[in-house]
Amino acid sequence: xxxxxxxxxxxxxxxxxxxxxxxxxxxxxxxxxxxxxxxxxxxxxxxxxxxxxxxxxxxxxxxxxxxxxxxxxxxxxxxxxxxxxxxxxxxxxxxxxxxxxxxxxxxxxxxxxxxxxxxxxxxxxxxxxxxxxxxxxxxxxxxxxxxxxxxxxxxxxxxxxxxxxxxxxxxxxxxxxxxxxxxxxxxx
Amino acid sequence: xxxxxxxxxxxxxxxxxxxxxxxxxxxxxxxxxxxxxxxxxxxxxxxxxxxxxxxxxxxxxxxxxxxxxxxxxxxxxxxxxxxxxxxxxxxxxxxxxxxxxxxxxxxxxxxxxxxxxxxxxxxxxxxxxxxxxxxxxxxxxxxxxxxxxxxxxxxxxx
Numbered sequence: 114x115x116x117x118x119x120x121x122x123x124x125x126x127x128x129x130x131x132x133x134x135x136x137x138x139x140x141x142x143x144x145x146x147x148x149x150x151x152x153x154x155x156x157x158x159x160x161x162x163x164x165x166x167x168x169x170x171x172x173x174x175x176x177x178x179x180x181x182x183x184x185x186x187x188x189x190x191x192x193x194x195x196x197x198x199x200x201x202x203x204x205x206x207x208x209x210x211x212x213x214x215x216x217x218x219x220x221x222x223x224x225x226x227x228x229x230x231x232x233x234x235x236x237x238x239x240x241x242x243x244x245x246x247x248x249x250x251x252x253x254x255x256x257x258x259x260x261x262x263x264x265x266x267x268x269x270x271x272x273x274x275x276x277x278x279x280x281x282x283x284x285x286x287x288x289x290x291x292x293x294x295x296x297x298x299x300x301x
Numbered sequence: 302x303x304x305x306x307x308x309x310x311x312x313x314x315x316x317x318x319x320x321x322x323x324x325x326x327x328x329x330x331x332x333x334x335x336x337x338x339x340x341x342x343x344x345x346x347x348x349x350x351x352x353x354x355x356x357x358x359x360x361x362x363x364x365x366x367x368x369x370x371x372x373x374x375x376x377x378x379x380x381x382x383x384x385x386x387x388x389x390x391x392x393x394x395x396x397x398x399x400x401x402x403x404x405x406x407x408x409x410x411x412x413x414x415x416x417x418x419x420x421x422x423x424x425x426x427x428x429x430x431x432x433x434x435x436x437x438x439x440x441x442x443x444x445x446x447x448x449x450x451x452x453x454x455x456x457x458x459x
Contacts, residue, residue: 130323134330141337148341152348159352163434166359170436177376177439179447237449241437244409245451 164280164299167248171241172282172297176204178241183233185213186226193226203237206230207254207261207295208288214259235263238297248299251275256293276300350458351432357400358432358456364394365404365454366438376439376447382406382415390417401459408440408450421455431457 180201187194198209213225234252242250243265251264253272262270269275279300286293370389371381396402403421407414421431433455440450 126320126323127326130326130330133327137330137334141334144338145341148345152345155352156348159355162359163355166362166434167436170438174437174439174449177447178449240409240449245437245449246435 161280165282167246168280168282168297168299171238171246171248171250171299172284172295175238175241175297176202176207176284176286176295178203178237180206180233180237183230185209185230188224188226189222198230203234204286204295206234208286208293210234210261211254211256211259211288211293214261215257218258231261231263234261235265238263239265242297242299246299248301250300251298252295253298254293254295256288256291272298351430354400354432354456354458357397358434358454361394361396361402361404361456362434362436362452362454365452368393373441376441377406377450377452379413379415379440379442382440385415385417387417396456399458400456402457403453403455405453406438406440406450407453408448410448419459421457431455 180198180203182197182199183201183206184195184197187196198206201209210227210230213227217223217225238250238252242248249264249266251262251266251269251272254261262272264270275298279298281296281298283294283296286295368390370393371377371385373381390404394402401419403416403418405414405416421433433453435451435453438450438452439447441447
């Protein structure tokens with residue numbers, strides 16, 4: 114019986130197979146990366162679309178909502194005078210807040226305690242954003258030099274502190290013939 | 302160059318026993334490749350279906366928000382919800398036959414609620430589950446007062 118001559122060139126086919134395996138492995142990794150990346154992009158897009166819809170809905174309902182009873186304290190007189198506001202829209206409450214705050218800045222003789230008004234606006238947005246949709250929120254609006262900024266996050270008192278992964282919606286209202294923007298930010 | 306060498310590699314032919322490991326290696330590689338592709342393909346298909354379903358859910362929510370039959374001055378009316386004909390709603394929604402849906406309204410205060418469509422809790426669920434979107438809406442009661450309420454739209458493959 115003749116023994117087969119096992120020349121080392123025959124190992125080439127094994128090397129070829131291993132090479133094939135390595136190429137397939139690389140191709141698989143590339144496919145994983147490509148599909149994974151595309152899927153993540155689609156998921157992010159869908160998530161931001163949801164957030165955009167949500168912020169728009171919350172802003173719409175928030176501004177149109179009615180505050181049954183609120184008010185402010187006029188501290189300009191000798192005796193502080195409680196001013197009651199009944200069945201006012203959030204839009205009107207925001208306008209009142211900005212206008213009275215502006216007045217007290219312009220005239221030293223005028224002073225108002227607007228905390229009740231601010232609290233009621235905050236509660237309405239809290240109900241829309243947090244109670245219904247579990248979003249944290251911040252609301253910012255300004256008129257001349259007065260500014261309203263409120264949030265359901267403790268310690269958050271300026272726009273720069275709002276997380277970047279947020280959605281925003283701006284609505285325009287008119288205060289004494291001036292356009293005033295009310296911007297709502299939401300995030301999770 | 303390499304190809305030529307292999308083609309002319311007459312000296313390298315060691316018979317069946319020498320080719321078997323190479324053949325096995327290639328079979329294993331191709332099997333692993335096919336299996337991993339399949340493993341990637343399945344979740345991707347599932348995710349795509351889920352994303353399409355999520356979009357259908359958002360579209361349905363927008364359709365409901367524009368349904369004039371239940372709106373009074375851009376706010377949902379409790380009175381109109383009470384008498385809403387489900388068949389008319391369904392034909393207005395014009396939802397893809399593949400999907401089942403549920404639309405519910407619930408004020409944040411009080412016990413009243415309205416639900417239309419199928420019950421999502423009763424469903425033995427499809428592979429991609431239920432897509433739900435919950436948003437605040439304003440509901441006007443019979444006396445004209447507005448109430449902040451939840452509008453929940455759910456969509457799933459029937």
